[in-house]
Amino acid sequence: MAASVILRLQRVIRLSHGDINVVAAGVSSRSGCCWVQSSCRCFSDAADDRRTHFGFETVPEAEKAKRVYKVFENVAQKYDIMNDAMSLGIHRLWKDALLHAMHPLPGARLLDVAGGTGDIAFRFMAYIRSQQERQKHRAARPMQTSPWQDISSSYSTEDEGGPQESRAVVCDINKEMLKVGKQKADSMGISPGLLWVVGDAEELPFDDAQFDIYTIAFGIRNVTHIEQALQEAQRVLKPGGRFMCLEFSKVTNPLLARLYDAYSFQMIPVLGEVIAGDWKSYQYLVESIRKFPDQEEFKHMIEDAGFCCVRYSSFTGGVVALHSGFKL
Numbered sequence: 001m002a003a004s005v006i007l008r009l010q011r012v013i014r015l016s017h018g019d020i021n022v023v024a025a026g027v028s029s030r031s032g033c034c035w036v037q038s039s040c041r042c043f044s045d046a047a048d049d050r051r052t053h054f055g056f057e058t059v060p061e062a063e064k065a066k067r068v069y070k071v072f073e074n075v076a077q078k079y080d081i082m083n084d085a086m087s088l089g090i091h092r093l094w095k096d097a098l099l100h101a102m103h104p105l106p107g108a109r110l111l112d113v114a115g116g117t118g119d120i121a122f123r124f125m126a127y128i129r130s131q132q133e134r135q136k137h138r139a140a141r142p143m144q145t146s147p148w149q150d151i152s153s154s155y156s157t158e159d160e161g162g163p164q165e166s167r168a169v170v171c172d173i174n175k176e177m178l179k180v181g182k183q184k185a186d187s188m189g190i191s192p193g194l195l196w197v198v199g200d201a202e203e204l205p206f207d208d209a210q211f212d213i214y215t216i217a218f219g220i221r222n223v224t225h226i227e228q229a230l231q232e233a234q235r236v237l238k239p240g241g242r243f244m245c246l247e248f249s250k251v252t253n254p255l256l257a258r259l260y261d262a263y264s265f266q267m268i269p270v271l272g273e274v275i276a277g278d279w280k281s282y283q284y285l286v287e288s289i290r291k292f293p294d295q296e297e298f299k300h301m302i303e304d305a306g307f308c309c310v311r312y313s314s315f316t317g318g319v320v321a322l323h324s325g326f327k328l
Ligand SMILES: COc1cc(O)cc(C/C=C(\C)CC/C=C(\C)CC/C=C(\C)CC/C=C(\C)CC/C=C(\C)CC/C=C(\C)CC/C=C(\C)CC/C=C(\C)CC/C=C(\C)CCC=C(C)C)c1O
Pocket: 071, 072, 075, 079, 080, 082, 083, 084, 086, 087, 088, 090, 091, 218, 251, 256, 257, 259, 260, 262, 263, 264, 267, 268, 281, 282, 284, 285, 286, 289, 316, 317, 318, 319
């Protein structure tokens, strides 16, 4: 709540007074009032000054988003095949594990940010369909139902006007990635229920409290202001909604870490060059992984954004971690 108020305040001030920089803001726990501490530094100057990382390079903040855009514009057509090649298909298991942990029920609304070519949204819709099939099978066995099943089905919305509709919105800053995803969905005949939206994780084009689940898979590492993206996740989730993030993390076993480094730095850019004709984008991939916070640090960032019950599971020795939390 406080975080979302602060974000909105910052946005309003940025829009109406381009020359004020909010350096601190908060909400008083007693009065519920917002406070803002500002400095009169020019915004455009500040943006030029601030620097961040793009892989192992240091670049002005404003440049990072542009360079990330170019990376995914360049790799969009070869993105899916590269993932299978680089991970020997293992990325599919990580994504399946995300859906398994999510266990969405029919009617759930998903926002998949940095959704790219749609892998998470496709799995979400398939999972929902399998749940609906299961429900139908149960309903088709009236003789075998117990009294409590009869009672529960009398409360189900399916009896009141068709099955609850699940929707998945795939939101990504890069229209080339979305284009590939949409073409895939059309060719597989799974487009109904899917919406493709161009949007920035740091400033989502959605109203408050719209979604039951927010996912971001292998996306947050590329965002310039991760804290801002986390606050946007808070804002668009309904109270009780769930945040889930799949991202590269830290391999703790020193021997595995050495093998992992060797594979990452010696093989991934080579595969990038051979398959996608793009060494640099895949060098950025492995470098950006090294710059991303480890499991514990990222957990704290999610908590700082206001999520509760934050936890994580590491996969494949820590190559990847799944973090999740709830909006109260
Ligand atoms: C531009 O930005 C991007 C572009 C993209 O296409 C994708 C992303 C985002 C990423 C995803 C959506 C996920 C899918 C992509 C990946 C997993 C690629 C990233 C790869 C790494 C960070 C490297 C580590 C990958 C894994 C541990 C996954 C499992 C892969 C393997 C087991 C393959 C190993 C290959 C072989 C054994 C074949 C032979 C290889 C050689 C002769 C080279 C030398 C081999 C070694 C040194 C041994 C390999 C050992 C390991 C990989 C260590 C395993 C470590 C542990 C289990 C902890 C994007 O942002």
